[in-house]
Amino acid sequence: MCGIVGYIGGQQAYPILIDGLKKLEYRGYDSAGVALLDNGELHMVKSVGRLCELEDKIGIGCPYGMVGIGHTRWATHGRPSDTNAHPHSDCTNHFVVIHNGIIENYQALREWLTSLGHSFRSETDTEVLAHLVEHYYRGDLKSAIRQVMEQVHGSYALVVMSRHEADRLVCARKDSPLVIGLGEGENFIASDIPALLKYTRQTYILDDGELAEVTKNDVKIENGNGASVEKPIFNVEWDAVSAEKDGFDHFMLKEIHEQPKAIRDTLRSRLNDTGVVLDEIKLTHDQVKSLRKVVMVACGTAYHAGLVGKYVFEKMLRLPVEVDVASEFRYRDPLLGEDTLVVVISQSGETADTLAALRLAKEKGSPVVAVTNVVGSSVSREADQIIYTWAGPEIAVASTKAYTTQLVVLYLLALHLGNLTGVVSLSEAASLVEELKLLPSHVESILKKEHELLEFARFISRWEDTFFIGRGLDYAVALEGSLKLKEISYIHAEAYAAGELKHGTLALITDNIPVLALATQPALHEKMWSNIKEVKARDAYVMGIAMAGDKGTHKEVDAIFEIPATIPLLAPILTVIPLQLIAYHASVLRGCDVDKPRNLAKSVTVE
Ligand code: AGP
Numbered sequence: 001m002c003g004i005v006g007y008i009g010g011q012q013a014y015p016i017l018i019d020g021l022k023k024l025e026y027r028g029y030d031s032a033g034v035a036l037l038d039n040g041e042l043h044m045v046k047s048v049g050r051l052c053e054l055e056d057k058i059g060i061g062c063p064y065g066m067v068g069i070g071h072t073r074w075a076t077h078g079r080p081s082d083t084n085a086h087p088h089s090d091c092t093n094h095f096v097v098i099h100n101g102i103i104e105n106y107q108a109l110r111e112w113l114t115s116l117g118h119s120f121r122s123e124t125d126t127e128v129l130a131h132l133v134e135h136y137y138r139g140d141l142k143s144a145i146r147q148v149m150e151q152v153h154g155s156y157a158l159v160v161m162s163r164h165e166a167d168r169l170v171c172a173r174k175d176s177p178l179v180i181g182l183g184e185g186e187n188f189i190a191s192d193i194p195a196l197l198k199y200t201r202q203t204y205i206l207d208d209g210e211l212a213e214v215t216k217n218d219v220k221i222e223n224g225n226g227a228s229v230e231k232p233i234f235n236v237e238w239d240a241v242s243a244e245k246d247g248f249d250h251f252m253l254k255e256i257h258e259q260p261k262a263i264r265d266t267l268r269s270r271l272n273d274t275g276v277v278l279d280e281i282k283l284t285h286d287q288v289k290s291l292r293k294v295v296m297v298a299c300g301t302a303y304h305a306g307l308v309g310k311y312v313f314e315k316m317l318r319l320p321v322e323v324d325v326a327s328e329f330r331y332r333d334p335l336l337g338e339d340t341l342v343v344v345i346s347q348s349g350e351t352a353d354t355l356a357a358l359r360l361a362k363e364k365g366s367p368v369v370a371v372t373n374v375v376g377s378s379v380s381r382e383a384d385q386i387i388y389t390w391a392g393p394e395i396a397v398a399s400t401k402a403y404t405t406q407l408v409v410l411y412l413l414a415l416h417l418g419n420l421t422g423v424v425s426l427s428e429a430a431s432l433v434e435e436l437k438l439l440p441s442h443v444e445s446i447l448k449k450e451h452e453l454l455e456f457a458r459f460i461s462r463w464e465d466t467f468f469i470g471r472g473l474d475y476a477v478a479l480e481g482s483l484k485l486k487e488i489s490y491i492h493a494e495a496y497a498a499g500e501l502k503h504g505t506l507a508l509i510t511d512n513i514p515v516l517a518l519a520t521q522p523a524l525h526e527k528m529w530s531n532i533k534e535v536k537a538r539d540a541y542v543m544g545i546a547m548a549g550d551k552g553t554h555k556e557v558d559a560i561f562e563i564p565a566t567i568p569l570l571a572p573i574l575t576v577i578p579l580q581l582i583a584y585h586a587s588v589l590r591g592c593d594v595d596k597p598r599n600l601a602k603s604v605t606v607e
Pocket of ligand 1: 299300301302345346347348349350351354397398399400484487601602603604
């Protein structure tokens with residue numbers, strides 16, 4: 001996610017751009033830049049770091065101009081740097097672009113444009129857009145951009161400004177949000193409403209494929225076929241704070257609901273008809289063949305993702321997998337070496353123990369793959385190879401979209417390694433890929449049933465203790481569900497391997513105590529149902545999570561929530577969604593600070 005702003009009107013643009021970018025910093029904050037046109041002259045300033053560093057760089061002599069664009073970045077392609085910051089311009093500096101999204105075919109476009117003589121300055125996917133506009137421009141900016149839209153694959157919300165046509169901005173969107181704010185003798189463009197509220201509440205919300213030509217007195221919108229569109233004005237009722245959360249009450253709920261897009265973005269350009277495309281992984285066939293073990297190291301939710309990864313890797317690659325919390329791994333003198341692949345997982349890429357584990361693994365000669373959500377983070381800079389989750393900034397302390405996209409990356413990595421060594425057949429890979437592609441819509445259908453979980457949350461919120469039980473992959477997800485509940489509702493939640501209950505914990509099962517039973521694994525259903533009977537016999541109140549079509553679980557539990565049917569191996573990505581929602585609503589019901597729970601920080605950068 002990135003923050004985009006544009007202005008055209010009778011005021012100096014710079015203060016409006018900076019103010020808008022400040023309202024959008026939650027969408028990305030690793031670098032920023034502005035570009036303005038003043039009497040045909042282009043003024044562009046970009047800086048790595050937070051917006052304040054851009055302001056410091058600009059100093060008191062702010063650039064003049066009554067038309068301008070600005071961008072605050074969340075890097076996906078190209079580490080955070082002055083050069084990679086947006087805006088990006090073409091060879092002639094006549095076209096300037098800002099962009100939010102992922103241009104999937106940017107490499108091919110970059111090669112083609114280079115062969116035509118274009119010279120690139122940055123490592124970003126976005127810069128190809130500026131050179132494409134230059135290539136297609138024949139005196140009409142809008143039609144040049146229309147041709148660009150036909151060439152690029154992927155997602156974009158883009159704004160283009162040109163010295164040739166300084167009286168307009170042209171913007172377009174596909175799969176990334178873009179809104180136009182309507183003023184008197186001035187108009188605004190932004191990726192999100194918060195950037196506009198200080199100036200206007202009258203907006204056009206662009207739809208996919210639409211392109212808009214914005215002057216200070218007019219907004220012309222066209223659809224994907226070039227036909228003009230009369231859009232209704234959307235009057236924004238939200239206040240500034242709720243607008244940052246897209247109308248959701250908390251960032252956590254917003255981020256739970258962003259998971260379909262986060263999963264789609266993380267899968268984007270990494271799947272083709274035959275399997276997985278993971279160019280980030282440089283491990284050779286022989287290196288993978290020589291592996292004797294995989295170790296996954298992380299903390300908290302990322303550790304729970306590693307537990308799912310263990311099942312997936314061992315099932316698909318038939319390789320032993322150890323999973324360690326980083327704070328233990330780094331002090332147990334682990335057996336490592338070039339035959340042990342170490343997979344380090346960290347949303348922030350700054351967790352001290354996880355970073356230390358990465359360094360230890362490298363010191364001991366193990367190949368290291370990092371899975372992280374932050375481009376340019378310490379983990380991403382020190383790992384041999386990196387696979388990014390493209391979840392966008394995760395603001396809430398409780399990790400949600402990072403977890404599900406970490407799982408997606410682990411499935412992709414297992415498939416990639418399996419394809420490399422042949423242990424995963426093309427037909428197995430193809431069927432798994434087909435199911436992976438369905439995950440975003442499966443998550444969407446779960447989110448549409450959020451109301452069914454309110455009763456679960458209400459029941460649980462009245463207790464100080466709750467148990468999560470499951471077997472196999474469901475046990476790994478039960479651990480994540482219990483962490484979600486305890487860290488934001490302060491209920492003592494404990495996850496247990498269902499088969500282990502009778503070895504002690506059953507003593508804690510008393511009258512009506514809430515038990516969440518995860519039963520998504522058909523091969524373990526009989527065993528799981530008998531474990532549910534065990535706790536029912538002690539008068540627990542059991543809420544079940546099962547797959548649609550499951551004919552048995554609903555008979556064993558007091559209440560049930562069904563997730564869409566999928567390959568059992570992929571179930572964790574779906575099973576966790578109701579658990580996230582239950583934790584969220586229980587926390588709200590208990591009046592807790594959902595986004596900033598007591599005693600916790602978003603990134604634990606100390607031991
Ligand atoms: C998850 O909800 C917690 N906020 C916490 O456990 C977190 O997952 C852990 O601190 C690891 O963070 P990282 O992924 O940024 O390394």
